[in-house]
Amino acid sequence: MNYNDQEDYNRTQRFDPPPNNKKNNQSSKLKTIALVIVGALLGSAISLSVAYLYLPEIIEGRGPIVGDRAPIVLEPQHDITVYSAVAEKAMPSVVGITTVTTQVDRFWGPRRAEGLGTGVIVDERGYILTNAHVVGDGAADEVGVLLYNGDRLTAEILWYDNTLDLAVIKVEEEGLTAAELGDSDHLTVGEIAVAIGNPLGLNFERTLTQGVISGLNRSIPISQTQTIDNLIQTDASINPGNSGGPLLNAKGQVIGINTAKIGTGEGLGFAVPINTAKPIVDQFIEKGEFTRVYLGIRGLNVEEFEAATGERLQAQSGVYIFEIIAASVADQYDLRTGDVIIGINNTEIESMGGLIRELYRYRPGDEIDVTVLRNGGEEIISLTFNEDSTS
CATH class of the missing domain: 2.40.10.10 (Trypsin-like serine proteases)
Incomplete structure (x- = not known):
C-alpha cells in the first residue's frame, strides 16, 4: 500500500459514511411533532391552573383586577325561573x-x-x-x-x-290573598319588570309579560290641560285590558299600577308608582275610608297661565294661584292670589298634578311648609291641616 492508498484508508476510518437524508428528515419531523405536543400540554396545564386560580372570581362575576382599572362587577340575582x-x-x-x-x-x-x-x-x-x-x-x-x-x-x-x-x-269577601307592595322610590332603569293583566278580554285573563324598567319620572297627557306625572316606563307589553293590573319587580312585589301605553310605538308602557297609592291604600286598610285634605285654592300650571294671559311669570314651573277659597286653610294662613307654589316641605312642585299627589301624603293635623314666589322673592308659609281642610 502506497502513501496515497494509506491516506485514503485512514480517511475512510476517520469519517462516517455520508448521511442518509431521508432518515434524517423523518427524525426531524418526529422531534418537531413531539415539541408541539409537549408545548400544547404545557399550555393547557397553565390555562387550567389560571382558570382554577380565578374560578371563584369568574363565577361571582368579579374577575381579577388588571392594573389600576376597577373590574366591572356583575352580580346576577335572578335565574330563568x-x-x-x-x-x-x-x-x-x-x-x-x-x-x-x-x-x-x-x-x-x-x-x-x-x-x-x-x-x-x-x-x-x-x-x-x-x-x-x-x-x-x-x-x-x-x-x-x-x-x-x-x-x-x-x-x-x-x-x-x-x-x-x-x-x-x-x-264583600274575606280571606283573599293580598299582594305585597314594594317601594317604587328606589327603582333603577334596567331592573326586571313583570306585568299581569287581562289584555283584549277575559279569554286571555292573567297574561304575564316581562321586560325591564325603561325609564322613570315620565309624563303623559290625559287631556289638553292635564298630564299624569312621575310615571314608570316599561317595555313589558301593556294592552287594552291590562289597565289597573300590577307591575311587579323580581321579588313579586307590586311597584306600579299599569295605566297606559303609547299606541304609535312599541314597548312604551306606563305605570303609576305604587308609592303614590300607598297613603290612600294604608288609610283604607286602617280606617276603612280615606280622608283627603285640601289647601283651598284654585290654580293653574305656570305654563298654562302664561299661555292664557300672555303674562310672563318669574317661575319656570309651579302652580299659579288665581283664587283662594274663603275660610279655607289657604285663606287662614295667608296664601294669596298671584302666589306661585313651587314647593311643599322638601318636594319641588312643578304642576297642579304634582301638588295634588303631594297633598295625598298628609292628613288632618299634619303641618307643612309651603314655598311660594311672591313679589319677586321666595317665602315659606307654615300651615296646619285641620278638619275643615277635608272639603
Missing part, C-alpha cells in the same frame, strides 16, 4: 274587572257600554286597587270582579281620582 316564581306569588292577587256604564248618544239616547280592566287585591278583606278610568272615573253603574278561583262578585267604588288615574273598589 324568576318569572314563574313571580307568577306563582302574584297571580292569586290579580283580578279581572268588568264594568257597565250608561253613555248618552246624541242620536240613539242612553246606551249601556261594557268595559274591561284589571285590579290587584291590597287587603284580604276585599280592597282592590285599579285605575280610575277602568271604573269610568267613578261613573260605572255596575262593577264586577272575577277572582283567581273563578268566583264572580259585585264591587263598590270607594274612591277614585282621575288626576292620578287610581281608584279603590271593594268586594
